[in-house]
Amino acid sequence: MSASSRILNLAVIPGDGIGQEVVAEGLKVLSAVLPQDVKLETKEYDFGARRYHATGETLTDADLDALKRHDAILLGAIGDPSVPSGVLERGFLLKLRFAFDHHVNLRPSKLLPGVATPLAGEPQIDFVVVREGTEGPYTGNGGTIRKGTEHEVATEVSVNTAYGVERVVRDAFARAQARPRKKLTLVHKNNVLTFAGHLWTNVFDRVAAEYPEVTTEYIHVDAATIYLVTQPERFDVIVTDNLFGDIITDLAAAVSGGIGVAASGNINPSGAFPSMFEPVHGSAPDIAGQGKADPTATVLSVALLLRHLGYETEAARIEDAVSADLAERAGQPARSTARIGDALAVRVAG
Amino acid sequence: MSASSRILNLAVIPGDGIGQEVVAEGLKVLSAVLPQDVKLETKEYDFGARRYHATGETLTDADLDALKRHDAILLGAIGDPSVPSGVLERGFLLKLRFAFDHHVNLRPSKLLPGVATPLAGEPQIDFVVVREGTEGPYTGNGGTIRKGTEHEVATEVSVNTAYGVERVVRDAFARAQARPRKKLTLVHKNNVLTFAGHLWTNVFDRVAAEYPEVTTEYIHVDAATIYLVTQPERFDVIVTDNLFGDIITDLAAAVSGGIGVAASGNINPSGAFPSMFEPVHGSAPDIAGQGKADPTATVLSVALLLRHLGYETEAARIEDAVSADLAERAGQPARSTARIGDALAVRVAG
Ligand SMILES: CC(C)[C@H](C(=O)O)[C@@H](O)C(=O)O
Ligand SMILES: CC(C)[C@H](C(=O)O)[C@@H](O)C(=O)O
Numbered sequence: 241m242s243a244s245s246r247i248l249n250l251a252v253i254p255g256d257g258i259g260q261e262v263v264a265e266g267l268k269v270l271s272a273v274l275p276q277d278v279k280l281e282t283k284e285y286d287f288g289a290r291r292y293h294a295t296g297e298t299l300t301d302a303d304l305d306a307l308k309r310h311d312a313i314l315l316g317a318i319g320d321p322s323v324p325s326g327v328l329e330r331g332f333l334l335k336l337r338f339a340f341d342h343h344v345n346l347r348p349s350k351l352l353p354g355v356a357t358p359l360a361g362e363p364q365i366d367f368v369v370v371r372e373g374t375e376g377p378y379t380g381n382g383g384t385i386r387k388g389t390e391h392e393v394a395t396e397v398s399v400n401t402a403y404g405v406e407r408v409v410r411d412a413f414a415r416a417q418a419r420p421r422k423k424l425t426l427v428h429k430n431n432v433l434t435f436a437g438h439l440w441t442n443v444f445d446r447v448a449a450e451y452p453e454v455t456t457e458y459i460h461v462d463a464a465t466i467y468l469v470t471q472p473e474r475f476d477v478i479v480t481d482n483l484f485g486d487i488i489t490d491l492a493a494a495v496s497g498g499i500g501v502a503a504s505g506n507i508n509p510s511g512a513f514p515s516m517f518e519p520v521h522g523s524a525p526d527i528a529g530q531g532k533a534d535p536t537a538t539v540l541s542v543a544l545l546l547r548h549l550g551y552e553t554e555a556a557r558i559e560d561a562v563s564a565d566l567a568e569r570a571g572q573p574a575r576s577t578a579r580i581g582d583a584l585a586v587r588v589a590g
Numbered sequence: 591m592s593a594s595s596r597i598l599n600l601a602v603i604p605g606d607g608i609g610q611e612v613v614a615e616g617l618k619v620l621s622a623v624l625p626q627d628v629k630l631e632t633k634e635y636d637f638g639a640r641r642y643h644a645t646g647e648t649l650t651d652a653d654l655d656a657l658k659r660h661d662a663i664l665l666g667a668i669g670d671p672s673v674p675s676g677v678l679e680r681g682f683l684l685k686l687r688f689a690f691d692h693h694v695n696l697r698p699s700k701l702l703p704g705v706a707t708p709l710a711g712e713p714q715i716d717f718v719v720v721r722e723g724t725e726g727p728y729t730g731n732g733g734t735i736r737k738g739t740e741h742e743v744a745t746e747v748s749v750n751t752a753y754g755v756e757r758v759v760r761d762a763f764a765r766a767q768a769r770p771r772k773k774l775t776l777v778h779k780n781n782v783l784t785f786a787g788h789l790w791t792n793v794f795d796r797v798a799a800e801y802p803e804v805t806t807e808y809i810h811v812d813a814a815t816i817y818l819v820t821q822p823e824r825f826d827v828i829v830t831d832n833l834f835g836d837i838i839t840d841l842a843a844a845v846s847g848g849i850g851v852a853a854s855g856n857i858n859p860s861g862a863f864p865s866m867f868e869p870v871h872g873s874a875p876d877i878a879g880q881g882k883a884d885p886t887a888t889v890l891s892v893a894l895l896l897r898h899l900g901y902e903t904e905a906a907r908i909e910d911a912v913s914a915d916l917a918e919r920a921g922q923p924a925r926s927t928a929r930i931g932d933a934l935a936v937r938v939a940g
Contacts, residue, residue, distance in 0.1 A: 319781075325780050325781045325784075325787070325791075326780065326781045326782070326784040326787065326788075329781040329782055330781075330782070330784060334782065357710070358709055358710055358819045358820050359708055359709065359710060359819075360707070360708055360709060360710040360711075361710075377727075377746075377748070377782070377783060378782060380784075381745075382747075382748070382783075382785045382786070383785055384785045384788070384789065386752075387788075388792070389752065390752050390753065390756070391751075391752060391753070392751065392752040392789055393749065393750070393751050393752075394750045394751075394785040394786045394788065394789040395731075395747050395748060395749055395750070395785060395786070396727075396747070396748040396750075396783045396785055396786045397732075397745050397746070397747050397748075398727070398732070398745060398746040398747075398748070399743065399745055400743070400744045400745070400746075401741075401742065401743050401744075402736075402739065402740050402741060402742040402743075403740065403741070406740070429833070429836075430675050430676065431669075431675045431676045431679040431680075432676070432679055432680070432684065432727070432728060432833075432836075433727060433732075433746045434675075434676040434680060434730075435732045435733055435734045435744040435745060435746055436732070436744045436745070436746045437675070437676065438676075438734070438737075438744065439734065439742055439744040441675075442738070461836075461837055462836050462837050462839075462840035462841075463840060465815065465837055465838075465840050465841035465844065466840050466841065466843070466844040466849065468841075469708045469709075469819060469841065469844050469845060470708050470844055470848075483779070483782075486779075486782075486811075486812050487811055487812050487815055487837060488815075489812075490812035490813060490815050490816050491812075491815035491816065491818075491819065491841070493816070494815065494816040494819050494820055495819060498820075499816065
């Protein structure tokens with residue numbers, strides 16, 4: 241769906257906890273930034289704990305059919321302590337990523353001026369993690385025998401295919417090529433996970449030959465966590481497996497301003513299915529409904545969504561507004577969720 | 591082997607790169623701290639890149655038989671760029687952990703006064719990670735089909751047994767019970783890795799019932815990396831799976847003074863096989879042979895070794911010496927590997 245269609249048909253999934261609040265602000269800013277001649281059509285879906293408690297369903301085939309008709313999906317957060325761990329994660333979040341083949345999980349980390357970081361000094365942080373989204377230990381392969389007994393055995397199978405690895409590695413090389421520093425780091429654990437590790441490393445090296453301008457390096461995932469806190473400036477683009485990507489992007493979010501500002505895209509670059517954009521943070525039930533949640537991560541996810549759909553100018557406008565807003569936060573009293581959304585909406589419209 | 595035997599029969603594996611240098615200092619401090627009436631017997635083994643290049647071997651059955659006869663093993667570091675990734679890791683390090691059933695991988699993190707941390711402010715860090723050492727994705731289960739083709743599939747199987755999980759969870763509860771704060775955190779990813787996650791969570795909850803004084807909590811591994819940089823004081827004892835433990839202990843080392851001071855023990859609590867003690871850092875070939883390596887992590891590993899063998903007083907003496915030495919480092923010119931070892935040897939003897 242390109243910008244020229246001038247209709248933006250969005251599926252909106254507020255979800256649980258603070259999801260409701262932050263999505264409202266994301267939509268506020270989206271409406272404010274869109275050109276007059278673009279019509280925003282939204283349809284809200286009630287996925288998450290509410291739907292699960294009401295019907296026992298998480299995501300049906302009919303739901304997937306409905307979602308498929310949108311240009312993109314904006315999600316707040318899914319998850320609630322009242323639902324057993326794993327039910328909504330596997331039954332909704334991961335089911336959607338797999339059903340819509342969201343194999344590029346894009347997570348930028350940029351420490352903006354004025355933003356607090358737990359790191360000492362003045363770290364320079366500006367990288368993007370391209371996390372594989374449809375393979376690895378996330379496939380749900382595995383099982384349990386003799387459950388609940390002292391002889392229980394539980395397995396988890398990480399599945400890695402040349403097809404799946406190559407497409408995400410190619411995506412990452414293309415992104416690295418397009419950035420000024422042109423550097424790509426492969427993060428894995430190929431000295432222990434030698435089967436998957438060799439596949440990732442070989443595919444990476446093969447594709448690297450097509451990108452002579454891109455500087456490449458390989459780092460074990462354990463060492464990568466060290467560099468993320470001691471030398472974050474060394475990273476430009478990182479490509480990695482689904483689980484390693486999950487882990488290092490939370491750490492990356494923490495060092496680059498916290499999960500209050502970390503955005504993500506679950507992207508299907510082919511466009512065969514709509515891509516989904518969501519803040520990295522969860523539903524934070526402890527602060528839900530109190531107007532305390534920072535909607536910035538959702539607003540930045542809206543920027544990723546717009547860029548994905550071809551609205552580059554509008555995406556940049558949101559990012560500039562967020563930078564300006566964050567720069568002014570230091571020393572100011574905390575604002576409510578809606579006040580931050582209002583301020584950003586004014587900035588992008590102005 | 592208890593302290594009363596008055597012979598300490600140690601296998602020494604200097605290994606590759608800086609391993610040689612740091613182990614020499616570890617032995618220097620060990621000799622200095624031991625009571626006069628304890629006879630230290632050491633036998634050096636040439637495992638690592640040298641042996642591999644000379645013979646193609648990494649660790650034979652005869653080697654294991656020889657190592658088995660020692661009270662404990664002190665290892666420097668294994669790994670060299672001249673050996674393909676995975677060969678020495680799987681063929682030596684992991685083979686030894688598995689053969690000697692080193693299921694408790696103990697990794698303390700304590701930020702000592704005067705030690706630099708990449709974190710801002712004055713973080714309070716004093717926790718220990720009990721990493722499972724013989725299961726999870728480290729078992730070498732898995733494989734590859736259609737290798738090197740565009741249809742390659744590579745799998746890695748994480749194997750988790752009630753037997754294996756329970757023994758390490760029990761070890762962690764006992765350690766938490768013995769510490770002033772009595773808090774134990776389970777780190778896993780039970781919302782995605784639901785088979786292994788349920789096993790870990792159920793075993794953890796069952797054993798928790800026997801330790802009413804221990805406060806427990808569960809944290810997903812991705813969130814744990816956030817807390818390690820934003821609230822490290824929340825951790826007292828952490829118990830976790832082999833791979834998650836690998837990742838978070840490197841991060842833990844980074845925030846609590848760097849891998850220059852991070853010690854570890856690969857422990858078989860039953861005593862059926864000797865336990866192995868080693869610095870968390872690798873062989874650092876880039877600085878090998880230059881006297882630049884910090885032997886502190888190895889010296890602290892010697893303290894863990896002594897405590898394991900019942901030499902509690904001597905272990906504490908080493909730890910005190912290291913604290914005092916680190917406190918005096920700030921602002922001083924860097925000392926060579928041997929100078930640091932000399933200084934620590936003087937302190938523990940004095
Ligand atoms: C909630 C969970 C399934 C998810 C993941 O593990 O991918 C989350 O941690 C994330 O990073 O988006
Ligand atoms: C070298 C490697 C096999 C090892 C591991 O992954 O366990 C290392 O990273 C460690 O933490 O001891």
